[in-house]
Amino acid sequence: MPSPGADMHGSGDALLSGELELLGRITTASNATFLASIHGTRVVYKPIAGERPLWDFPDGDLAGREVAAHLVSEAFGWNVVPRTWLRDGPAGEGMVQLWQECAPDEDPVDLVAADAVPDTGWRHVLDGSDENDEEVSLIHEDSAALRRMAVFDIVVNNADRKGAHVLPVEGGHRYGCDHGLTFHTEHKLRTVLWGWMGEPLTPDELAGVARVQDALAGDLGEALSSLLTAQEIAALGERCDRLRSAAVFPEPQGPMPAVPWPLF
Structure with a gap:
């Protein structure tokens, strides 16, 4: 498994130790x-001191949970x-993540008028009212990329x-961001990606979950041990099982809200 700081272009050492310059x-x-730069590579920097x-x-x-989420994403093999x-950075140690430029005019998760839900290519999640008391519907793409993200979210709890935590990039890939609230031992799943409730997982999706479960017995489990508690790692394995x-994709359970607020 690649190390957390290794860069796909071979500049891992520079990203780990190069000067981190705050841009805003x-x-x-x-x-x-913060938006920051390391030798011209744009990154997001979240200092622990600012949590x-x-x-x-x-x-x-x-x-640490954000780094753990990336490690699980790598074990899935889906680049979520x-x-x-x-x-380290100007405000102390923190999470650093490669910045992603979002594709213009692409909204994988959207609010539309209740009578304007597309017939194909989208999944309906819920209905509600906007600030003008107009009926609206929450929808999301019916795509392999978002299905994989939904499976990932189930596994990392x-x-x-939120809708804004789905980043559309050119070519149809979708990244997920903001994974600080993950890996709790209790059920905490709150997501806007409920469009496949009760539907079977594909063989590819089940194989991805199996890869994570297998990796927990080796390199992944070892890497997570410095980021999560033993109980949280055990709960991760139990969710995979x-x-x-x-x-199948689960349905909401328990008294807690099934979606985050705000939705975006």
């Missing part, structure tokens, strides 16, 4: 989040999470898959 703050994020404490995620830090690693046994 991303003000839409709830925690301190807000969360009562239901008391163990470790959110930056951009390359992510821990390193993602509590915050349950998903492979059920072999």
Whole structure:
């Protein structure tokens, strides 16, 4: 498995140790989040010192969970999470992730008028009312890329898959970002990607879950041991086992909200 800091273009050492220059703050994020550059490579930098404490995620830090999510993404082999690693920066140690330029005019997750839901190519999630009391529907693409992201979210127990956390890039690939609220031992799945509830997983999707489960017994489990608790790693393996046994996309469960708020 590649190391968290290894870059696909062979500049891993530079990304790990090169000067991290802040370009600006991303003000839409709830925690301190910066656009930065390392020798001309744009990255997102989230210092641990800028994290807000969360009562239901008391163990470790959110930056470590983001790195753990990338490692699980690598084990899946689907490239769901951009390359992510821990390193020092102007505000101390934090998560660094390769910046992704989003394709213009592409919205894999969208709100549309309730009477304008497309017949094909999209999945309906829920209905509601907007600020003008107009009926609207939450929809998302019916694509292999988003199906894989939904499977990934189930496995890592993602509590915050907002629409804005799906990054559309040229060529149809979709990246997921903001994975700090993951790997809880209790069920926390909150996502906008509910469009396949109850439908069977494909052989490819089940094979991806199996790869993660197998990797937990080796390099992945070892790498996660410095980022997550032993209980969280065990719960990750149990989620893989349950998903492979059920072999279908789950439905919402328990009293907690099934979608994050705000949706985007």
